[in-house]
Amino acid sequence: xxxxxxxxxxxxxxxxxxxxxxxxxxxxxxxxxxxxxxxxxxxxxxxxxxxxxxxxxxxxxxxxxxxxxxxxxxxxxxxxxxxxxxxxxxxxxxxxxxxxxxxxxxxxxxxxxxxxxxxxxxxxxxxxxxxxxxxxx
Amino acid sequence: xxxxxxxxxxxxxxxxxxxxxxxxxxxxxxxxxxxxxxxxxxxxxxxxxxxxxxxxxxxxxxxxxxxxxxxxxxxxxxxxxxxxxxxxxxxxxxxxxxxxxxxxxxxxxxxxxxxxxxxxxxxxxxxxxxxxxxxxx
DNA sequence: GACATACTTTAGAACTATTATAAACTAGGA
DNA sequence: TCCTAGTTTATAATAGTTCTAAAGTATGTC
Numbered sequence: 658x659x660x661x662x663x664x665x666x667x668x669x670x671x672x673x674x675x676x677x678x679x680x681x682x683x684x685x686x687x688x689x690x691x692x693x694x695x696x697x698x699x700x701x702x703x704x705x706x707x708x709x710x711x712x713x714x715x716x717x718x719x720x721x722x723x724x725x726x727x728x729x730x731x732x733x734x735x736x737x738x739x740x741x742x743x744x745x746x747x748x749x750x751x752x753x754x755x756x757x758x759x760x761x762x763x764x765x766x767x768x769x770x771x772x773x774x775x776x777x778x779x780x781x782x783x784x785x786x787x788x789x790x791x792x793x794x
Numbered sequence: 795x796x797x798x799x800x801x802x803x804x805x806x807x808x809x810x811x812x813x814x815x816x817x818x819x820x821x822x823x824x825x826x827x828x829x830x831x832x833x834x835x836x837x838x839x840x841x842x843x844x845x846x847x848x849x850x851x852x853x854x855x856x857x858x859x860x861x862x863x864x865x866x867x868x869x870x871x872x873x874x875x876x877x878x879x880x881x882x883x884x885x886x887x888x889x890x891x892x893x894x895x896x897x898x899x900x901x902x903x904x905x906x907x908x909x910x911x912x913x914x915x916x917x918x919x920x921x922x923x924x925x926x927x928x929x930x931x
Numbered sequence: 932g933a934c935a936t937a938c939t940t941t942a943g944a945a946c947t948a949t950t951a952t953a954a955a956c957t958a959g960g961a
Numbered sequence: 962t963c964c965t966a967g968t969t970t971a972t973a974a975t976a977g978t979t980c981t982a983a984a985g986t987a988t989g990t991c
Contacts (some may be wrong), residue, residue: 673987675939712941731926733926735872764912772907777929778899784930792914810958812968849970
């Protein structure tokens with residue numbers, strides 16, 4: 658993704674392309690494979706790969722803004738470290754979770770298919786469905 | 795479940811049947827249907843239903859002890875309230891999650907069956923599989 | 932390009948869930 | 962009854978996240 662399209666991505670989401678947002682967006686979205694991270698790990702990567710300074714609050718703000726704009730997913734997993742996981746893969750999909758390493762691995766939507774699914778309780782609708790496959794060694 | 799069997803349950807798990815543990819065990823395990831709760835909600839229920847005092851740390855200690863003994867499950871869901879959910883249903887099963895109310899609803903294991911599942915990454919084995927179906931109104 | 936203004940970033944404080952601490956208490960065996 | 966290891970307790974500590982309000986910046990207007 659070229660810089661201009663990063664800028665467009667931000668602008669079209671109503672987000673001013675500030676230095677911090679552009680760096681974070683470049684880091685997160687200029688990649689082929691899906692990327693899983695926590696705020697902490699992202700902060701470390703950014704510190705290593707850029708010369709820009711990022712306040713912790715900015716990382717949080719930016720991730721929430723990206724999530725709201727639909728550019729990021731939050732994984733609703735409570736791992737043992739109790740941090741929020743984000744995922745650059747915004748399509749419907751699932752995860753392996755390795756509690757030894759606290760790592761997530763994507764599972765494509767088409768790698769899990771269902772034979773039988775319950776219907777939603779009365780008055781409710783199914784928004785989406787997340788499968789977590791917990792791993793051990 | 796009679797009081798004696800509560801005591802046995804505790805003793806056979808290597809847990810001394812203290813007043814607090816017995817009260818919590820009675821509250822949690824003397825019921826037909828599965829029960830989902832957070833530490834906070836359990837504390838409120840206990841305050842209402844018993845005259846025993848429970849320090850917050852005791853509730854945490856007890857729940858962890860029960861979990862370790864296999865009498866309780868922790869649901870690996872990070873809901874919007876960011877609290878840990880416990881479940882008296884210790885069999886393999888799944889959940890609906892209603893983010894409006896932050897409530898969990900059990901889904902029996904046999905209500906979800908798979909057509910296709912991925913295999914575990916190299917060197918890893920599947921420990922278990924949790925499905926969360928997110929609901930909306 | 933300079934200006935005004937609304938949007939952003941920032942450092943640090945505040946907040947919340949959870950865990951650790953260390954002193955007081957208690958179950959259960961001798 | 963006494964001893965001791967296991968428990969409970971209040972409180973402090975910790976960790977992830979959000980809030981605050983002051984300083985900085987992108988962008989439209991002239």
